[in-house]
Amino acid sequence: VSGTQEDDVLWIAMAGIHQIWALMLEGGKLPKGSDLKKGVCLRFAGSGNEENRNNAYPHKAGFAQPSGLSLAPEEPWNCLFVADSESSTVRTISLKDGAVKHLVGGERDPLNLFAFGDVDGAGINAKLQHPLGVTWDKKRKLLYVADSYNHKIKVVDPKMKNCATLAGTGEAGDVVGSSFTQSAFNEPGGLCVEENGHLMYVADTNNHQIKVLDLETKILSMALPILKPEACDVPDNLPVQKDKITNLPRLPKSAPNIQLPSLTVAPGQTIQFLLKLTLPPDSKLNEEAPSAWFITAEDNTWLLQGQCLTGEIKDVSCQTVIPFQLPGSCVSAEATLAIKACLYYCSKGSSACMMAGVSFSQPLQVTGTDQGSSAQVELIHTFVTN
Template identity: 40%
Template sequence: MAGSHQIWGIFLSDGKWLKGCSYSKGTVVRLAGSGAEENRNTSYPARAGFAQPSGLAVGTHSGSSVLYIADSESSSIRRMSLADGAVKAVVGAARDPLDLFAYGDVDGIGIDAKLQHPLAVATVGDCVYLADSYNHKIKVVQSLGKTYKVSTVAGGSSTHKTENNVDTKVYGCGELNEPGGLCASADGSCLYIADTNNHAVKILSLKDYSLRLLAIKLIDEGDSSSQDLKPDLKVEEVTAQVPHGREVQVILRITNSLPEGSSFNTDAPNKWTIETSDSQIILPSSEGKLQEVTDIPLALHLVSGITSEAKLILSCVMFVCLNSGVCVTRSARCNIKLTSLGSQESSKQDDFIVNINI
């Protein structure tokens, strides 16, 4: 319960907690935390202080079951005994329970280690992995008996021991951006990471600490219209002829062609952008809001008397909603070539419309 700085539990069946108190199935109870925002460790769970606890994972310590806690605002990892409710320090934070500003990015032992706003923990065997969110790293906590050490395993350069006990550098800098969730695979071979600001799920191998992207298809199998919706749509090259020898106004008219049953999300940040290095084209704007039908004006002056052409690139990003209620992003890229033949007679028409269906 990050907002009330406490740990609560739901009884999935009839059971007991501390001091033999019995609870029926479905009961929700406070397990630990006074409600004060602090980093207070104590053998009395009701007096313990947490600061926005945001991640939980069950593990073991000295053969006993414990709950590891990512205590975000105190930038620390804590543990709570599932036998007597005692709350103890693991790594990070400060000695003063009211000091919530002891953050940093330091691998080390116990209180000398520094984290910044960890949001998630996951256990694999005797190891506790954590998402050190504001440091954009994944770290591992290992027990040294009475204390713990923390080491970086992804998100920056770090040193690890190989099977032959040889130090090796592992680099992953820039590949994570505020990781906010962790889940270990069933066989303990890898971690799944919710890489929040990269809008992706990454897979971290726990054998060689390599990081790769989990491919995700945003398709609702129950909605046939989603089968026709491609996340990345490349539009074929568009060519149009216009008069030469004078400046003419050209309108690029973009029309969205959506599968039956889907709709254009007008509340989303739909956008178009145009790029060109052609001096014959004058753009009033290089970007704008994309609508169901969008007109983009531009001025064009092709060279008189010879075969001439001008080129520009149009990119569009739109948000489309399916019948199921799922909304997906669709992108389009169009290479536009405007040509003029030397033998073409100049027209007095003021505007020329180039139709582009995406």
């Protein structure tokens, strides 16, 4: 989470080393600190010991897997709220002097990381279980907490230190009820209140959903759909405009690169790549892994404008049709497409699973001469067990 009053610091929850770090987005000072240059990243709070220890000196305080941060830069708060997961607490770090204080949850013994539960109350009498996220509602001056293992969203009044259930039944589920407390979550992990304070978005982790809480009407809306714009259904794919893909899988070094004969094509012409892959005997695709095909053109990215560049491979018993249309505005040129496939498969007789890949290099000779409505290119490969 970024910000001070000048919005010049990025605050980082370093869960693995139980500390809070700061990245200077501009030159300046941290509380009780000296001048720091832009780009400096350093520890701000936390000794590194996994504990629930509050202290006026930030480096002597102890956290236990801090996971969520939210900033309240306005007075009288002027602090960073911390969801300290393993201590099942919410803590504050002053942006004036760096003092770390308790807000709700946990207990007084800094070494007891098992003081968890599901109890509405004030201060130490309130109990949480592995909170993962916090978000500040500057409109209402309230803090919302993703109480993950209790499958709830809780609301904290930092002035009174009161903590109460806002949404969720306490049982894992996926229910959009008529009210917040009749709705169910499954380990919610992240929260965000929109700028005007009307809606709160909840990452409902184990339901793989973003749910929306209307803080005015107290109604939980239907989950937002999770779209994968980089993926296309083939052959009945829609014209997804995805010119750049940044999360392509890296093929294993053993993946062969098959050189195809040069193909003469015309601007606007469609090529149908017919991908037929054969797995080793007694093997099957791993249904839980993202086997996929994708297209690249490292030195000829103009070819990729408006194309569907990747899609899932769910069945290798039939060929996958990959359509590709040459840009209509291109002129005579030479280019090379790379059509790649990455498969995850398992042996039917054991639990051993493997990753395999193959790349096909297709040289193109683009001319102004009409070559017909479409062309077909077979991409055939049989994987063998090493």
